[in-house]
Amino acid sequence: MLRLSEVKNIPVKELAKKIFNGEEIFILDVRGTDAFDDWKVEGKNVDVRNQPFSEFKDDLNALEVDVPKDEPFYVICAKGKTSSMAAEKLADAGYDNVYSVEGGMQAFSEHLEPIEIGSLAGGKLYQFVRIGKGCLSYLIESNGEGAIIDANRMINQYDEFLNNTNINIKYVIDTHLHADHISGGKPMADEHDADYYLPPKDASDVKFEYKSIEDGDEIKVGDTTIKAYYSPGHTIGSTSYIVDDQYLMTGDILFIDSIGRPDLAGKAEDWVGDLRETLYSRYKKLSQELLVLPAHYMSIEEMNEDGSVSEKLGQLYKENHGLNIEDEDEFRHAVADNLPPQPNSYEDIRKTNMGQQNPEDEKQREMETGPNRCAIR
Ligand SMILES: [Fe+2]
Numbered sequence: 324m325l326r327l328s329e330v331k332n333i334p335v336k337e338l339a340k341k342i343f344n345g346e347e348i349f350i351l352d353v354r355g356t357d358a359f360d361d362w363k364v365e366g367k368n369v370d371v372r373n374q375p376f377s378e379f380k381d382d383l384n385a386l387e388v389d390v391p392k393d394e395p396f397y398v399i400c401a402k403g404k405t406s407s408m409a410a411e412k413l414a415d416a417g418y419d420n421v422y423s424v425e426g427g428m429q430a431f432s433e434h435l436e437p438i439e440i441g442s443l444a445g446g447k448l449y450q451f452v453r454i455g456k457g458c459l460s461y462l463i464e465s466n467g468e469g470a471i472i473d474a475n476r477m478i479n480q481y482d483e484f485l486n487n488t489n490i491n492i493k494y495v496i497d498t499h500l501h502a503d504h505i506s507g508g509k510p511m512a513d514e515h516d517a518d519y520y521l522p523p524k525d526a527s528d529v530k531f532e533y534k535s536i537e538d539g540d541e542i543k544v545g546d547t548t549i550k551a552y553y554s555p556g557h558t559i560g561s562t563s564y565i566v567d568d569q570y571l572m573t574g575d576i577l578f579i580d581s582i583g584r585p586d587l588a589g590k591a592e593d594w595v596g597d598l599r600e601t602l603y604s605r606y607k608k609l610s611q612e613l614l615v616l617p618a619h620y621m622s623i624e625e626m627n628e629d630g631s632v633s634e635k636l637g638q639l640y641k642e643n644h645g646l647n648i649e650d651e652d653e654f655r656h657a658v659a660d661n662l663p664p665q666p667n668s669y670e671d672i673r674k675t676n677m678g679q680q681n682p683e684d685e686k687q688r689e690m691e692t693g694p695n696r697c698a699i700r
Contacts, residue, residue, distance in 0.1 A: 350372070352399050359373040406423040481507070557594075591659055603646070612636070
Protein backbone atom coordinates (compact mmCIF):
# COMPACT_ATOMS: atom_id res chain seq x y z
CA MET A 324 0.00 0.00 0.00
CA LEU A 325 1.26 3.44 -0.83
CA ARG A 326 2.18 5.29 2.27
CA LEU A 327 1.28 8.93 1.91
CA SER A 328 3.06 10.39 4.88
CA GLU A 329 5.96 9.48 7.04
CA VAL A 330 4.89 9.59 10.69
CA LYS A 331 7.07 11.89 12.74
CA ASN A 332 7.94 10.68 16.22
CA ILE A 333 9.07 12.50 19.33
CA PRO A 334 10.99 10.68 22.09
CA VAL A 335 9.61 11.20 25.60
CA LYS A 336 12.88 12.81 26.65
CA GLU A 337 12.31 15.64 24.17
CA LEU A 338 8.66 16.01 25.07
CA ALA A 339 9.56 16.20 28.75
CA LYS A 340 12.23 18.84 28.03
CA LYS A 341 9.62 21.02 26.37
CA ILE A 342 7.28 20.62 29.32
CA PHE A 343 10.00 21.50 31.85
CA ASN A 344 10.98 24.49 29.71
CA GLY A 345 7.42 25.74 30.02
CA GLU A 346 6.69 25.58 26.30
CA GLU A 347 3.05 25.53 25.27
CA ILE A 348 2.25 21.96 24.34
CA PHE A 349 -0.88 20.52 22.78
CA ILE A 350 -1.44 16.80 23.27
CA LEU A 351 -4.14 14.62 21.77
CA ASP A 352 -4.50 11.52 23.94
CA VAL A 353 -6.18 8.75 21.96
CA ARG A 354 -6.57 6.18 24.76
CA GLY A 355 -9.91 5.18 26.21
CA THR A 356 -11.57 7.83 28.34
CA ASP A 357 -11.29 5.81 31.56
CA ALA A 358 -7.54 5.45 31.16
CA PHE A 359 -7.26 9.13 30.38
CA ASP A 360 -9.32 10.18 33.39
CA ASP A 361 -7.15 8.00 35.62
CA TRP A 362 -3.82 9.24 34.36
CA LYS A 363 -2.53 11.71 31.79
CA VAL A 364 0.34 13.98 30.80
CA GLU A 365 0.36 17.11 32.90
CA GLY A 366 2.49 20.21 32.98
CA LYS A 367 2.21 23.96 33.51
CA ASN A 368 1.57 24.87 29.86
CA VAL A 369 0.24 21.53 28.69
CA ASP A 370 -3.14 21.46 26.99
CA VAL A 371 -4.16 17.81 26.87
CA ARG A 372 -7.38 16.59 25.23
CA ASN A 373 -8.80 13.13 24.91
CA GLN A 374 -10.67 11.30 22.20
CA PRO A 375 -10.25 7.56 21.69
CA PHE A 376 -8.86 6.70 18.25
CA SER A 377 -11.65 4.18 17.71
CA GLU A 378 -14.07 7.09 17.43
CA PHE A 379 -12.36 8.71 14.46
CA LYS A 380 -10.21 6.06 12.87
CA ASP A 381 -12.67 5.51 10.02
CA ASP A 382 -13.70 9.11 9.64
CA LEU A 383 -11.57 12.05 10.58
CA ASN A 384 -14.66 14.26 10.59
CA ALA A 385 -15.61 12.48 13.79
CA LEU A 386 -12.58 14.00 15.53
CA GLU A 387 -14.11 16.50 17.89
CA VAL A 388 -10.87 17.78 19.38
CA ASP A 389 -9.80 20.97 17.69
CA VAL A 390 -6.16 20.13 16.98
CA PRO A 391 -3.84 22.97 15.95
CA LYS A 392 -3.45 23.49 12.20
CA ASP A 393 -0.18 25.39 12.13
CA GLU A 394 1.50 24.49 15.40
CA PRO A 395 3.21 21.21 16.30
CA PHE A 396 1.08 18.87 18.39
CA TYR A 397 1.63 15.46 19.90
CA VAL A 398 -0.48 12.32 19.83
CA ILE A 399 -0.11 9.88 22.70
CA CYS A 400 -1.57 6.48 23.53
CA ALA A 401 -0.68 3.70 25.97
CA LYS A 402 2.42 2.31 24.24
CA GLY A 403 2.94 4.28 21.04
CA LYS A 404 1.22 2.06 18.46
CA THR A 405 -2.25 3.58 18.26
CA SER A 406 -0.81 7.08 18.42
CA SER A 407 1.34 6.24 15.42
CA MET A 408 -1.73 5.17 13.43
CA ALA A 409 -3.65 8.25 14.55
CA ALA A 410 -0.74 10.52 13.67
CA GLU A 411 -0.47 8.90 10.24
CA LYS A 412 -4.13 9.49 9.60
CA LEU A 413 -3.81 13.13 10.62
CA ALA A 414 -0.67 13.59 8.55
CA ASP A 415 -2.42 12.08 5.51
CA ALA A 416 -5.17 14.62 5.99
CA GLY A 417 -2.69 17.46 5.76
CA TYR A 418 -1.61 18.05 9.32
CA ASP A 419 2.10 18.54 8.79
CA ASN A 420 2.95 19.21 12.40
CA VAL A 421 1.72 16.06 14.05
CA TYR A 422 4.09 13.88 16.10
CA SER A 423 3.49 10.51 17.71
CA VAL A 424 4.98 10.15 21.20
CA GLU A 425 7.35 7.17 21.09
CA GLY A 426 6.46 4.48 23.58
CA GLY A 427 3.33 6.35 24.73
CA MET A 428 2.31 6.86 28.34
CA GLN A 429 4.37 3.88 29.39
CA ALA A 430 7.62 5.46 28.16
CA PHE A 431 6.58 8.88 29.41
CA SER A 432 5.95 7.46 32.87
CA GLU A 433 9.53 6.18 32.94
CA HIS A 434 11.29 9.42 32.12
CA LEU A 435 13.40 11.01 34.87
CA GLU A 436 14.33 14.68 34.63
CA PRO A 437 17.30 15.72 36.80
CA ILE A 438 17.02 19.18 38.38
CA GLU A 439 19.67 20.83 40.54
CA ILE A 440 18.18 21.78 43.90
CA GLY A 441 21.14 23.44 45.57
CA SER A 442 24.64 23.18 46.93
CA LEU A 443 26.08 20.89 49.60
CA ALA A 444 29.42 20.78 51.38
CA GLY A 445 31.72 19.85 48.48
CA GLY A 446 28.93 19.17 46.03
CA LYS A 447 25.34 19.39 44.91
CA LEU A 448 21.90 17.96 45.46
CA TYR A 449 19.78 16.87 42.52
CA GLN A 450 16.13 15.92 42.35
CA PHE A 451 15.02 13.46 39.66
CA VAL A 452 11.45 14.26 38.70
CA ARG A 453 9.49 11.39 37.23
CA ILE A 454 6.92 13.66 35.70
CA GLY A 455 4.79 10.88 34.23
CA LYS A 456 4.19 9.30 37.62
CA GLY A 457 4.89 11.94 40.24
CA CYS A 458 7.84 10.13 41.84
CA LEU A 459 10.83 12.06 43.15
CA SER A 460 14.27 10.65 43.89
CA TYR A 461 17.54 12.27 44.90
CA LEU A 462 21.24 12.29 44.21
CA ILE A 463 23.53 13.64 46.88
CA GLU A 464 26.98 14.37 45.52
CA SER A 465 30.09 15.56 47.30
CA ASN A 466 33.70 15.39 46.11
CA GLY A 467 32.86 12.81 43.48
CA GLU A 468 31.04 10.48 45.89
CA GLY A 469 27.33 9.94 45.62
CA ALA A 470 24.28 8.61 47.44
CA ILE A 471 20.91 7.97 45.86
CA ILE A 472 17.70 8.18 47.85
CA ASP A 473 14.49 6.44 46.73
CA ALA A 474 15.84 5.32 43.35
CA ASN A 475 13.24 4.33 40.79
CA ARG A 476 13.72 1.19 38.73
CA MET A 477 15.03 2.95 35.57
CA ILE A 478 18.57 2.82 36.86
CA ASN A 479 20.09 3.33 33.40
CA GLN A 480 18.88 6.93 33.52
CA TYR A 481 20.73 7.59 36.80
CA ASP A 482 23.75 5.82 35.34
CA GLU A 483 23.75 8.08 32.31
CA PHE A 484 23.77 11.11 34.59
CA LEU A 485 26.46 9.62 36.85
CA ASN A 486 28.70 8.84 33.88
CA ASN A 487 28.37 12.37 32.55
CA THR A 488 29.19 13.87 35.93
CA ASN A 489 31.83 11.38 37.09
CA ILE A 490 30.07 10.56 40.32
CA ASN A 491 30.83 7.32 42.10
CA ILE A 492 27.82 5.90 43.96
CA LYS A 493 28.69 4.69 47.47
CA TYR A 494 25.27 4.41 49.08
CA VAL A 495 21.75 3.70 47.97
CA ILE A 496 19.07 4.47 50.54
CA ASP A 497 15.29 4.10 50.65
CA THR A 498 13.06 6.08 53.00
CA HIS A 499 10.69 3.11 53.31
CA LEU A 500 9.49 -0.03 51.60
CA HIS A 501 7.64 1.38 48.59
CA ALA A 502 4.23 0.08 47.53
CA ASP A 503 3.42 2.36 44.63
CA HIS A 504 6.52 1.96 42.49
CA ILE A 505 9.28 -0.57 42.09
CA SER A 506 12.42 0.51 43.87
CA GLY A 507 15.67 0.64 41.92
CA GLY A 508 17.54 0.64 45.22
CA LYS A 509 18.80 -2.92 45.43
CA PRO A 510 19.73 -3.30 41.72
CA MET A 511 21.39 0.11 41.79
CA ALA A 512 23.43 -0.83 44.86
CA ASP A 513 24.45 -4.18 43.34
CA GLU A 514 25.47 -2.59 40.10
CA HIS A 515 27.67 0.00 41.81
CA ASP A 516 28.94 -2.27 44.52
CA ALA A 517 27.38 0.18 46.96
CA ASP A 518 25.65 -0.40 50.30
CA TYR A 519 21.86 -0.59 50.23
CA TYR A 520 20.16 0.85 53.31
CA LEU A 521 16.59 0.22 54.42
CA PRO A 522 14.80 1.00 57.70
CA PRO A 523 14.73 -2.40 59.45
CA LYS A 524 11.11 -2.11 60.61
CA ASP A 525 10.03 -2.14 56.96
CA ALA A 526 12.42 -4.91 56.05
CA SER A 527 11.36 -7.89 58.18
CA ASP A 528 10.24 -9.85 55.09
CA VAL A 529 13.00 -8.68 52.78
CA LYS A 530 14.78 -11.58 51.08
CA PHE A 531 18.08 -9.97 50.14
CA GLU A 532 20.97 -8.44 52.03
CA TYR A 533 20.64 -4.85 53.14
CA LYS A 534 22.05 -2.57 55.81
CA SER A 535 19.84 -1.19 58.55
CA ILE A 536 19.46 2.52 58.97
CA GLU A 537 17.87 3.82 62.14
CA ASP A 538 17.12 7.07 63.94
CA GLY A 539 20.30 9.06 64.53
CA ASP A 540 22.52 7.07 62.17
CA GLU A 541 24.80 9.17 60.01
CA ILE A 542 26.23 8.44 56.59
CA LYS A 543 29.11 10.47 55.18
CA VAL A 544 29.16 11.17 51.46
CA GLY A 545 32.29 13.16 50.65
CA ASP A 546 32.02 16.20 52.94
CA THR A 547 28.27 15.85 53.29
CA THR A 548 26.36 14.16 56.11
CA ILE A 549 23.05 12.33 55.80
CA LYS A 550 21.30 11.95 59.15
CA ALA A 551 18.45 9.46 59.65
CA TYR A 552 15.35 10.75 61.45
CA TYR A 553 12.68 8.17 62.30
CA SER A 554 9.29 9.35 61.02
CA PRO A 555 6.74 6.51 61.00
CA GLY A 556 3.11 6.67 59.91
CA HIS A 557 3.15 5.99 56.18
CA THR A 558 4.88 2.73 56.97
CA ILE A 559 6.11 1.62 60.37
CA GLY A 560 9.74 2.01 59.28
CA SER A 561 9.46 5.29 57.36
CA THR A 562 12.62 7.27 57.96
CA SER A 563 13.46 10.80 56.83
CA TYR A 564 16.93 11.99 55.94
CA ILE A 565 18.40 15.33 56.89
CA VAL A 566 21.22 16.38 54.60
CA ASP A 567 23.79 18.93 55.84
CA ASP A 568 21.16 20.44 58.15
CA GLN A 569 19.65 22.07 55.06
CA TYR A 570 17.41 19.51 53.39
CA LEU A 571 14.77 17.12 54.70
CA MET A 572 13.86 14.10 52.57
CA THR A 573 10.43 13.18 53.89
CA GLY A 574 9.71 10.09 51.80
CA ASP A 575 5.94 9.62 51.74
CA ILE A 576 5.18 11.21 55.12
CA LEU A 577 4.89 14.82 54.10
CA PHE A 578 4.27 16.32 50.68
CA ILE A 579 3.92 19.92 49.56
CA ASP A 580 0.15 20.15 49.48
CA SER A 581 -0.82 16.96 51.27
CA ILE A 582 0.32 14.44 53.87
CA GLY A 583 1.19 10.75 53.64
CA ARG A 584 -1.37 8.00 53.98
CA PRO A 585 -0.87 4.91 56.05
CA ASP A 586 0.38 2.82 53.17
CA LEU A 587 -1.78 -0.24 53.67
CA ALA A 588 -5.47 0.27 54.25
CA GLY A 589 -5.52 -2.53 56.82
CA LYS A 590 -2.94 -0.68 58.91
CA ALA A 591 -4.55 2.74 58.76
CA GLU A 592 -5.99 2.48 62.26
CA ASP A 593 -2.68 1.35 63.76
CA TRP A 594 -0.52 3.84 61.98
CA VAL A 595 -2.59 7.00 62.11
CA GLY A 596 -1.26 7.70 65.61
CA ASP A 597 2.32 7.42 64.36
CA LEU A 598 1.49 9.69 61.46
CA ARG A 599 0.11 12.27 63.88
CA GLU A 600 3.15 12.02 66.14
CA THR A 601 5.57 12.46 63.23
CA LEU A 602 3.78 15.41 61.67
CA TYR A 603 2.62 17.23 64.79
CA SER A 604 5.51 16.56 67.11
CA ARG A 605 8.66 15.06 65.64
CA TYR A 606 8.87 17.32 62.61
CA LYS A 607 8.02 20.35 64.75
CA LYS A 608 11.27 19.84 66.66
CA LEU A 609 13.30 20.31 63.47
CA SER A 610 14.60 23.57 62.05
CA GLN A 611 11.75 25.19 60.17
CA GLU A 612 14.30 26.38 57.63
CA LEU A 613 14.83 22.84 56.32
CA LEU A 614 13.83 22.44 52.68
CA VAL A 615 11.30 19.61 52.44
CA LEU A 616 11.97 17.21 49.56
CA PRO A 617 9.29 14.51 49.31
CA ALA A 618 9.29 11.22 47.39
CA HIS A 619 6.13 12.13 45.48
CA TYR A 620 3.91 14.91 44.33
CA MET A 621 0.28 14.73 43.37
CA SER A 622 -0.33 17.72 41.15
CA ILE A 623 1.65 20.11 39.02
CA GLU A 624 0.44 22.90 41.31
CA GLU A 625 3.06 21.63 43.75
CA MET A 626 5.87 22.28 41.27
CA ASN A 627 8.19 25.26 41.44
CA GLU A 628 8.83 27.36 38.36
CA ASP A 629 11.80 25.20 37.33
CA GLY A 630 9.80 21.98 37.66
CA SER A 631 11.35 20.96 40.97
CA VAL A 632 9.22 20.12 44.02
CA SER A 633 10.27 21.55 47.39
CA GLU A 634 9.22 23.95 50.15
CA LYS A 635 10.53 25.08 53.53
CA LEU A 636 9.18 23.11 56.46
CA GLY A 637 8.01 26.30 58.21
CA GLN A 638 6.05 27.30 55.13
CA LEU A 639 4.33 23.91 55.04
CA TYR A 640 3.25 24.36 58.67
CA LYS A 641 1.55 27.57 57.53
CA GLU A 642 -0.04 26.30 54.32
CA ASN A 643 -0.47 22.54 54.27
CA HIS A 644 -3.96 21.64 55.48
CA GLY A 645 -2.85 18.23 56.75
CA LEU A 646 -0.50 19.93 59.22
CA ASN A 647 -3.22 22.18 60.58
CA ILE A 648 -5.88 19.89 61.98
CA GLU A 649 -5.70 20.69 65.68
CA ASP A 650 -8.17 18.12 66.91
CA GLU A 651 -6.78 14.57 67.04
CA ASP A 652 -10.09 12.89 66.35
CA GLU A 653 -10.71 15.11 63.41
CA PHE A 654 -7.24 14.21 62.14
CA ARG A 655 -7.95 10.52 62.58
CA HIS A 656 -11.12 10.90 60.53
CA ALA A 657 -9.46 13.05 57.90
CA VAL A 658 -6.95 10.25 57.34
CA ALA A 659 -9.27 7.25 57.63
CA ASP A 660 -12.11 8.75 55.58
CA ASN A 661 -9.93 10.02 52.76
CA LEU A 662 -7.86 6.96 51.98
CA PRO A 663 -7.46 6.94 48.22
CA PRO A 664 -7.64 3.60 46.38
CA GLN A 665 -4.58 1.39 46.78
CA PRO A 666 -2.06 1.84 43.95
CA ASN A 667 -2.41 -0.60 41.05
CA SER A 668 -0.62 -3.90 41.76
CA TYR A 669 0.60 -2.66 45.15
CA GLU A 670 0.86 -6.16 46.59
CA ASP A 671 3.06 -7.33 43.73
CA ILE A 672 5.10 -4.16 43.92
CA ARG A 673 5.74 -4.70 47.63
CA LYS A 674 6.74 -8.31 47.05
CA THR A 675 9.12 -7.22 44.30
CA ASN A 676 10.64 -4.57 46.56
CA MET A 677 11.13 -7.22 49.23
CA GLY A 678 12.91 -9.54 46.78
CA GLN A 679 10.16 -12.16 47.14
CA GLN A 680 9.56 -12.11 43.41
CA ASN A 681 11.49 -10.90 40.43
CA PRO A 682 9.18 -10.17 37.51
CA GLU A 683 10.45 -9.67 33.95
CA ASP A 684 11.02 -6.06 32.87
CA GLU A 685 7.83 -5.94 30.82
CA LYS A 686 5.80 -7.18 33.78
CA GLN A 687 7.43 -4.58 36.04
CA ARG A 688 6.42 -1.84 33.61
CA GLU A 689 2.84 -3.07 33.61
CA MET A 690 2.75 -3.22 37.41
CA GLU A 691 3.64 0.45 37.57
CA THR A 692 1.03 1.67 35.12
CA GLY A 693 -1.12 4.43 36.53
CA PRO A 694 -0.67 7.38 38.86
CA ASN A 695 0.82 7.21 42.33
CA ARG A 696 -1.66 7.32 45.15
CA CYS A 697 0.39 7.99 48.21
CA ALA A 698 -1.13 11.13 49.59
CA ILE A 699 -4.13 12.39 51.47
CA ARG A 700 -5.28 15.92 50.82
FE1 LIG B 1 5.24 5.01 49.78
